Amino acid sequence: MSAPTESTSPIPSRREGPIVLRRGLAKGSTSDERLLDTRANGEFTHTDPWRVMRIQSEFVEGFGALANVGPAVSVFGSARTKPGSYHYQVGVEVGRRLAEAKLAVITGGGPGSMEAANRGAIEGGGLSIGLGIELPFEQGMNEYVDLGVNFRYFFARKTMFVKYAQGFIVLPGGLGTLDELFEAMVLVQTRKVTSFPIVLIGAEFWGPLLEWIRTTMVAEGLVSVEDLDIIQVADTAEEAVELVLAEVPRR
Template structure:
């Protein structure tokens, strides 16, 4: 494994090749929290307009760091998944199988399932990407991230998950995982993105969520029955990787190979 190379540039997203980052100010709040906090009077004129420049710089650095990673799949899952557990091993297998298909693995860069997918990709010789986020509780980039970008703002980070991936594989997870999953489903439903496979791993975990959508949301008429078909449900890493590859990622890999050869 190569020696750590870190960027200490202040301000915008920190791009790193290896390292752990802390982006919480001394008052214990995050940039997202300060941005969303309501202010009375004219105080915002001294702060919010300048945050626009910081937000812009996060997008610019993210685009610059990720624009040439090639075909990629974003892998989501709980930060609380324990190393050595069945769920962790599934994450490792997902990362390994994607890397063997010459597909980069993008995660949130943290522990648990994210670490597992990064580990599988790195050990298989693939590109292992982590998109970190500042939180009140420090996590830092896991040791298996090969290319990392640290963000202050969730919305800038979430853009990168979709823009530079050709599909999602979602392991069991919590609120953050649900947030990323449902945003992807909305983008597909509204045709903001096309040919974008979304695969859930873990029938026992995810089926109650899908059943609730079918039996409550569809019955209430707030979503269409075909919206549930946006996602595929499987129980193994092999099935998940096969589905995303068949969902358009394989063609992206072939096009990328041709581009390199030319």
């Protein structure tokens, strides 16, 4: 199956929950931005009860959609990874190997490394899941997602990544990937979740970050050296999946 081509449409477009807005309607802020904007006048407080109901509905819909997916692994990585690149191919192999091991694959549902892992899950005959997020620009759910859920709020979406995964595999990525990685590490460190494997792929990419944690954060007493045991590093998709399979129950 060939990789999807990127859209060249100049039409402004963004997603607001399950709704797609284009052209003039695409202008405006996201739900997260409106919720967190403290510069607005006091009128926004009158709409908070409705926001709470909307947030509640996201949890209810997410729990309902994912409750029966079975053992799964969340795969994180950059939306900017190009199809055909080395990291994209690694993502495809990760998804395929997880699916062949009878594990569902959960990603953020977008392009790049997320698309790669979803694509691999399809090629491996497994369940491919995407948890999308409303952004100021149109991103859309990639075509390799079998079960997709769109979220307005990051915190609701990230809860689903953790609640329904028995492990994480993290490909090279940017700020969003780091956010997801460190949140998973904190949840394990503070025992808010049962310990599960967190595997980083790419010693060359992740090495400088881990070295900084050791030489700066650990040295300053801000992090315990044992906290680094929360994560493991692999250089290949095969090794990463083997590390996860050693700790994750399967069907």
